[in-house]
Amino acid sequence: MSTQQSFLDELAAEVSGLRRASTAERVAEILRRRVTEGDLPPGSQLSEEQLSAVLQVSRNTLREAFRLLGHEGLLVHRLHRGVFVTELSDDELADVYRVRRAIECDVVRRLGGTAPDPEVLEPLRADVADGAAAAARGDWTGVGTANMHFHSHLVALAGSPRLDATTSRLLAELRLAFQGADAEAMHAPYVERNGALLDLVAAGRTAEAAAALEDYLDVSLAHLTDLRRDHEEQP
Amino acid sequence: MSTQQSFLDELAAEVSGLRRASTAERVAEILRRRVTEGDLPPGSQLSEEQLSAVLQVSRNTLREAFRLLGHEGLLVHRLHRGVFVTELSDDELADVYRVRRAIECDVVRRLGGTAPDPEVLEPLRADVADGAAAAARGDWTGVGTANMHFHSHLVALAGSPRLDATTSRLLAELRLAFQGADAEAMHAPYVERNGALLDLVAAGRTAEAAAALEDYLDVSLAHLTDLRRDHEEQP
DNA sequence: CCTAGAGAGTTGTTGAACAATCCGACAAGA
DNA sequence: TCTTGTCGGATTGTTCAACAACTCTCTAGG
Numbered sequence: 001m002s003t004q005q006s007f008l009d010e011l012a013a014e015v016s017g018l019r020r021a022s023t024a025e026r027v028a029e030i031l032r033r034r035v036t037e038g039d040l041p042p043g044s045q046l047s048e049e050q051l052s053a054v055l056q057v058s059r060n061t062l063r064e065a066f067r068l069l070g071h072e073g074l075l076v077h078r079l080h081r082g083v084f085v086t087e088l089s090d091d092e093l094a095d096v097y098r099v100r101r102a103i104e105c106d107v108v109r110r111l112g113g114t115a116p117d118p119e120v121l122e123p124l125r126a127d128v129a130d131g132a133a134a135a136a137r138g139d140w141t142g143v144g145t146a147n148m149h150f151h152s153h154l155v156a157l158a159g160s161p162r163l164d165a166t167t168s169r170l171l172a173e174l175r176l177a178f179q180g181a182d183a184e185a186m187h188a189p190y191v192e193r194n195g196a197l198l199d200l201v202a203a204g205r206t207a208e209a210a211a212a213l214e215d216y217l218d219v220s221l222a223h224l225t226d227l228r229r230d231h232e233e234q235p
Numbered sequence: 236m237s238t239q240q241s242f243l244d245e246l247a248a249e250v251s252g253l254r255r256a257s258t259a260e261r262v263a264e265i266l267r268r269r270v271t272e273g274d275l276p277p278g279s280q281l282s283e284e285q286l287s288a289v290l291q292v293s294r295n296t297l298r299e300a301f302r303l304l305g306h307e308g309l310l311v312h313r314l315h316r317g318v319f320v321t322e323l324s325d326d327e328l329a330d331v332y333r334v335r336r337a338i339e340c341d342v343v344r345r346l347g348g349t350a351p352d353p354e355v356l357e358p359l360r361a362d363v364a365d366g367a368a369a370a371a372r373g374d375w376t377g378v379g380t381a382n383m384h385f386h387s388h389l390v391a392l393a394g395s396p397r398l399d400a401t402t403s404r405l406l407a408e409l410r411l412a413f414q415g416a417d418a419e420a421m422h423a424p425y426v427e428r429n430g431a432l433l434d435l436v437a438a439g440r441t442a443e444a445a446a447a448l449e450d451y452l453d454v455s456l457a458h459l460t461d462l463r464r465d466h467e468e469q470p
Numbered sequence: 471c472c473t474a475g476a477g478a479g480t481t482g483t484t485g486a487a488c489a490a491t492c493c494g495a496c497a498a499g500a
Numbered sequence: 501t502c503t504t505g506t507c508g509g510a511t512t513g514t515t516c517a518a519c520a521a522c523t524c525t526c527t528a529g530g
Binding site: 282283284294298314315316317 | 479480481482
């Protein structure tokens with residue numbers, strides 16, 4: 001019986017991993033990808049009639065998908081007007097960073113003054129490596145993805161489902177702000193900083209790491225805001 | 236023209252304030268009240284057919300209301316099984332406090348070492364006064380409400396919509412954990428601590444305030460967990 | 471005691487229909 | 501010219517009935 005236990009646990013984990021998705025969730029997944037990849041630019045409207053025809057689902061199901069993405073912050077719902085891809089103003093962008101700073105710095109600070117188990121830092125190391133590799137081959141979108149994963153995994157160190165969920169939502173909103181800007185200028189500078197931050201964390205120098213992260217986020221916000229302004233002035 | 240500007244701004248704010256609510260939102264409001272007031276105890280199932288008949292709305296609209304409350308954490312949706320009032324395990328309760336600690340302490344810490352404008356602390360003073368008054372007349376539910384408002388207003392000092400929204404969600408989840416426990420034991424101890432915390436903030440001693448708040452939250456979590464255990468053992 | 475399977479009941483999804491609302495265009499008046 | 505009133509098309513909000521897909525329970529059989 002106990003010989004089967006590990007196998008059964010494995011199966012359970014596998015099942016929960018690929019838990020069946022409702023039609024609305026699958027539709028949401030399709031739209032999510034389109035939005036985050038920029039096929040649907042911020043501000044564009046998503047017509048119910050049109051999309052339900054194209055996606056071969058009823059309007060009711062499509063509306064459920066809209067709600068899901070609305071909760072994730074990717075779409076905004078205006079009563080009697082329809083749903084639109086979220087447009088992040090500079091103020092809202094700053095707000096996203098405000099929350100990131102609160103969460104990420106808190107997570108790092110509370111890791112304690114001792115070096116964490118190297119094993120738990122493994123995902124972070126992989127993300128840094130992925131980012132460096134992507135940068136080496138000029139794949140700036142890949143760098144951006146690795147960067148996102150890095151911060152997700154950083155927060156995951158806290159082991160808090162709610163912090164993970166909030167972070168995931170914030171990063172999704174952030175992706176909206178990336179649309180149309182220069183991918184290299186956007187992501188390139190952070191490959192190195194992620195590595196430096198990871199080193200501090202691995203050394204157990206959490207106070208320094210938290211300070212570095214705070215500066216990191218402030219610089220990143222200012223940088224991103226600048227890029228957006230440039231892009232707006234000469235599109 | 237500029238003389239009208241302030242008036243126009245006022246109107247715009249007023250309109251956005253009383254934005255009409257859809258049917259789903261009104262239904263959600265009704266259910267939210269029932270859940271937070273304990274009429275629908277945690278774990279109970281909400282039947283679509285039954286509720287749509289009672290509330291005189293279609294199943295589709297009811298489902299939209301369910302989604303709204305699901306996003307607020309009050310209901311959980313299990314595929315092909317239905318929606319249930321959220322049951323907060325001890326681990327999840329601790330997770331709620333984990334996030335509260337990250338947010339609230341960060342907000343206090345970043346107020347800066349200088350005493351804030353007394354005006355912005357006015358809502359907090361009112362909440363403390365409300366709590367004290369409610370305690371004086373033995374209205375422990377009122378004390379709990381004032382306590383919630385205090386923490387909402389505390390976070391509001393940061394001026395971050397996203398922190399406000401997250402806090403609102405956390406406090407809603409917290410209300411679920413209060414169900415059935417002794418209201419006096421639950422809320423009474425915190426009237427005094429809120430006042431002390433506010434004094435530290437008003438004096439600009441933010442570092443001390445943050446430390447006090449951290450201790451506050453740890454004690455509160457331990458206390459609440461104990462009360463829940465007691466209540467479970469002898470209901 | 472355990473398992474497989476049938477049946478009942480609930481949820482998931484659809485499509486059509488109608489009501490409510492928004493938006494742009496166009497006309498009337500100052 | 502500018503503002504205001506009105507109209508009609510287009511889109512969203514909501515309902516309803518039906519069916520498909522699924523879960524849960526109970527029972528017969530091993």
